[in-house]
Amino acid sequence: MAEDKKSFDVNLLKSTLADKGIGVGDMGHEVIRLKGNASDKYLQIVKPLNVSELLSQIPLCNTFITTGNKATEVFRLHFSSKIKHPRSGGCVSFSYNERNLKLYRMPSSSRAYPMTLNKKAGVYKQCFKDIGLL
Numbered sequence: 001m002a003e004d005k006k007s008f009d010v011n012l013l014k015s016t017l018a019d020k021g022i023g024v025g026d027m028g029h030e031v032i033r034l035k036g037n038a039s040d041k042y043l044q045i046v047k048p049l050n051v052s053e054l055l056s057q058i059p060l061c062n063t064f065i066t067t068g069n070k071a072t073e074v075f076r077l078h079f080s081s082k083i084k085h086p087r088s089g090g091c092v093s094f095s096y097n098e099r100n101l102k103l104y105r106m107p108s109s110s111r112a113y114p115m116t117l118n119k120k121a122g123v124y125k126q127c128f129k130d131i132g133l134l
Helices: 010-020 051-057 069-078 117-130
Strands: 028-033 043-048 063-067 091-096 099-106
Touching: 043 069, 051 069, 063 069, 069 099, 099 117
Parallel strands: 063 099
Antiparallel strands: 028 043, 091 099
């Protein structure tokens, strides 16, 4: 947390992500919000992330973590839906171009998602333990 205790310390967050080798990004390079909120229901992804290109640039990448249903579906569709749709908090393993990869689907971070913050934190903690970050 930042000194104001109301926001994140951006510099600490960036350094932690870099130290742990964590990349953060969106599944959509170009999106249209059909309504003025963050709901997946009203989000149209015009240009999705090219996951294959990303994988070619990051040869040590072996795990993807998506947050929410829309990001998970966009990721899966990149691979022609050959990947099973993991339940929220779950993981599926798959192979791509002779690489063994994992996809974790995390619960939405939105306050509107019906899960307590402690339960959400527990799901993320277990994922980070599974992949060796904790």
